[in-house]
Amino acid sequence: MGVGIWEIHIEEDPGRYELREGKVDLNRCGIPLAEIVTAPDIKSPEYAREFLRDLLLSLDYLGVIRGESGSVRADVNISIMGGNRIEIKNVNSVKGVYKALKYEIVRQKAVLQRGGTITMETRHFDEGSMITKAMRKKETLADYRYIPDPDLVPFYVSPEGLSRIESILPESPHNKKKRFIEEYSLGEEIVDALISDLYLSDFFEECAKDSNPLEAGKWCATELKRRLNEKNLSVSTSMITPKHISDMIDFIEKGELSVKNAKWIIGDVVDTGEEIPTLMSKKNFYQIRSEDTLIKILEKVMRENPKAVLDYKSGNQNALHFLFGKVVNETEGRADPSKTIKLLKDKLYMEA
Amino acid sequence: MFTKDLIENLSCGSLEEQFHKKIETIQKKDNEINSFITLCLEDAEKSSKIIQKKINDGSQGRLSGLIISIKDNIAVSNIRMTCGSKALENYIAPYDATIINSIKKEDGIIIGKCNMDEFACGSDGTSSYFGLTKNPRNVDYVSGGSSSGSAASVAADFADLSVGSDTGGSIRCPASFCGVYGLKPSYGLVSRYGVSDMAMSMEGPGPFAKDTYGIALLLDVIAGKDPRDTMTVDSNNSYLSVVENYRYENIKNMKIAYAKEFFEGIDEKIKNIILDKIGILESQGAKIEQVSLPNIKYVIPIYYLIVFSEFSSAMSKFDGFKYGNYIPGQDIVEAVSNTRESSMGTEVKRRILLGTFITMEEFRGRWYTKALKARSAIKEDFERIFKTHDLLIGPTMPML
Amino acid sequence: MAETIIDGKIIERVSEIARLRLSEIEKEKFEEEFERILKKFSIIDEIKVGEKELYYVVDNVNVLRKDSESKPFNNINGIKNNFNKIEDEYIIVPRNL
Known part of the structure; x- marks a missing residue:
């Protein structure tokens, strides 16, 4: 298992041209771009989806990916038995890749079954209708010329340079997963939820310093994550801090705060950042134990x-x-x- | 007047007077010569006033008010830059090329942008969209190209110095035709940032002047490493001090080579002049040796194969979207094809087509890649000679 | 080495790839010329070549610059003025229909 990587091209974004309006957006001009070419190791749309998610997560961990939409695009190549390779250009979401591949398999099978042939072509994925459409021939007219740019001097990576880079690389998501399971005895489901977001996993580790990691993990992976998603926030953009979670767990463990109210508190704190003891008094959350x-x-x-x-x-x-x-x-x-x-x-x- | 005397005159006389004399000459004669595409007299006058003040208190830069013309494929901020083509008829450069920056910093006065073969495609100065440049020495003759206006403007005394660019003779040839000095600096010595690409792995800007002093002075100003051109190398020499410290005795014991292949198929008159010059050097004590450059006959095809390839790639940006006048079509491909069709001259088209052809997947091995491999052999030929000799001497142009 | 055959079809393809429309007269002219030019060029077959393709004539490698604050370009109007149409600070070029 695994997907081989054949080549990585490093480029610069030249800017964006909106075909329909003729508008040129040069705001991204000069931003570094990497094109990753994989080996034909991907056997199903599901696998493509899983691979892309893993890849995006790794890139996210490296801090080399920009959050905005359209900053990741895929050219998806697919062939089925008895047909030629089809390229679907510029798909800009993981879901889109999955849907495009699903659609192509059905379409290509149907063509072959009815005695048609699949010739090499380039297609375009329509986000709205979730289907692919052939591009006009002229647009795909192959320009197979290849001239190395004489202004780009060669770049050699020395073994020392390579190990220096390796030494500053952040922990990869799969290593983090292994460590979380071993170090904190967390269940796989909780860990997956934590590592799927680099900031959340860091946040969790802060919480785990002052609280029972099992409790901290559970709260971060479930209620906190749910609230953040709901409000379209991340731990870095919300007001919540690890101290909030630790304090909250502390109150629960002392029997002074109910789980139900704890959930309410999370929902409030992500927006307000209010101190837990203050909230406890203000909302009169102390449990009645007399x-x-x-x-x-x-x-x-x-x-x-x-x-x-x-x-x-x-x-x-x-x-x-x-x-x-x-x-x-x-x-x-x-x-x-x-x-x-x-x-x-x-x-x-x-x-x- | 020689460049050094000129600078001395400027430092004690009036820059304005000198400037107006140049303008008068230009107005009187350039209608016929056609060495300029765009004049920037207003800006030039402004800077001449500023430089005059600097001269008065002795703080002027090294070019100290010399009048300089610039080939029109080099960007001068807020001045039109056409590359001699209709495609850039209305293009105003938004920034200064690195070398223009250096010239301005050293108080050179930029008087105008020089005519040239369209996109530097040519060696006689006749393929410009803005008309051919005549030779100031004899207006019945061409000026040579592609830096035609640069050479002509110096020869006609419209400018004291000029900057041109040279890939395969585009400075040397018009300098030779017009009887002025021109130098193609070694590749990488002078920054190409702000110079419209023609053949990126070979070309470079270089100076024109009326004497070696002017050449060395201008080269000192424009040479050196530029972070914006990754191919540039450091230049710690002062070419001017080499020229100034030159004595006839320096020739003594110098080992000078000339290649026998340089004299094959060459005009008798030129041959005799060169042999005559070699004789002078020998009489001054130089050791002259005939050498052989066995691969020299392959230079032209190799040169063209590489130039065409790089040129066709460099030209793809002139599509009517990024530059030039857009001509519509049924779809984008047709529109671009129409735009390019209507805005480029025959020689440019020929080179784009050939360059495209020889880099196409099925032909590149036969042509482009082959030329790149053969290029090593040429380089080795020259390296071999410079291991044992100080100079290699030869004619610039084989015929009149 | 086998000669490259230049015919009308190849000229047509090259002109399409080069995005350069040619008139019928030009096509004929270039066809004839290319054949002649390439024939001349084929003398490079005589030269003994190694495997090394010489892309760069200077030996500069690993040319990098220090990471630094980006400096904004100071003549954005100079760029805009080269285009006929500007809308909300964006350059407008022909649409791709």
Whole structure:
């Protein structure tokens, strides 16, 4: 397995020309570009998609990729048994590559099955309709001339130069994955979610310094990631800091903060950056753990729901959950759950 | 007047007077000679005033108010640059070539942009879209090319110095035709940044003057490493001090070679002049030796094969989008083809087509690659001679 | 070495690749000329060549510059003025229909 890399060309962006309006955008002019030519090792659209995701992630880790759209493009070549190679030019998303390949396989098979032939040609992928279209012949008129630019002097990489570069390369995503699993005993699913975003994985490691890594990993990979995606933010552009997560886990472990409210806190902090203790007081998130207070609330809930009390007595366990839910609502989630269940059971038993 | 005396005169006389004398000469004679495509008299007058002040307090640069003309394939900021072609009829260069920067810094006055064979394709000065350049020595003759206006403007005294460019004789040939001095510096000695590409691996700008002093002075100013031209090399010599310190005794014991192949098929009169000069050198104590350059007969085809290839590549930018007057077509390919058809002369087209042909996938091995390989053999020939000799001497042009 | 045959078809292809329209007269003229020119050039077959292709005549390698702040170009108007049409600070060239 793996995809061979044949060549990497280093170029400069000459700028962009919008065909339809004739508009020339020279803002990217001179920005370095690399063209990576792979060996024909990719056997399926799914594999192409996986490879591209891995490649993009590695490039992202290297810090050589610009975030804006259109900064990564692929020329996709595909041939199936019995046909010639088709090139699809300028596909600008991983999803696009996948869809274009899927479409081409169906199209090429159909042509061959009906006795047609697939001749070498260049096609264009239409993002809107997710299909490929042949380009006009003249546009693809091969200009196979090849003259080395006499103004580009040769560049030789010495073994020393190579090892110097290797020594400053950041950790690659797959090495990071291995390390996270070994060092923090995290599950693969959590690790995949963390490493898929370089900033998030760094953020997690900061959190793990002050908190239980298993908890930190879980919160970063699930709730934090979900909130960031939802708001189209990354940890670097949001207000949240590792300290927020550590403080939050601390409150949960002390039994002072409920999981439900912790989730709310994350949603708030990514925007506001508010300190956790401040939020705890402001939103009154400290859990109610005083038995006296809890008993008062229980009594009120039982009074208001006599039917549930009766149901429980006649053996319906679900009624317990129903009543617990009512307590949670009554306290806006602040009732300490284990204490509440215990007191509720005691109370119902006593009533019986 | 010799360049050195000229500088001395300028330093005690009036720059303005000298400047107006030049303009008068130009106005009187350039209608016929046609050595300029664009004059920049206003800018020139402005800088002459500034330089006059500098001369008055002795702070002038090395070119100290000499009037300089520039071949029109070298960019001078905010001045039209045509390369002698219709394709660039209205193109205003937005920046200075590195060598123009150096000339301005050393207080040379740029008077105008010189006529040239279109995109430097030619050796007689007749293929310019702006008309041919006549030879100031005899207006019935051509000036030679491709730096035709540069040579003619110095010969006609429109300018004290000029900058041209040379790939395969484009300075040397018109200098020879017009009877002035011209030098093609070794490749890499002078920056090409801001010079319109013709054959990138061979060409380079170089000086014209009325004497070796002028050549050396201008070369000192324009030579040297330029970060914007990766092919340039350091130049620590002062060519001017070499010229100034030259004594006849220096010739003594110099080993000078001449190749017998240089005299094959050459005009008798030229041959005799060269042999005569060789005789003078010998009488001054130089050791003269005949050598052989067995591969010299292949130079022309190799030269053209490489020039055409690089030229066709360099010319692809003149497509009506980036430069030139766009002529529409049914699609983009047709439009570009139409644009190029209407804006380029025959010699330019011939070279583009041949260059395209010899670099096409199926023909490049037979022509382009072969020429690149053969080029090594030529280089080795010359390296061999310069291992044992100080100079190699020969005629510039084989015929009159 | 086998001679390259120059015919009308090749001239046509070259003119397409070179993006240079030719009139019928030009085509005929160039066909005749190219054959003549290439025949002359074929004397390079006599020269003994090694395998080395000489692209560069100076020995400069690894020419790099220091990484530095980019300096903005100071004559952007000078570039714009060479184009007939400018819209919202962008150069407008013909459309590719």
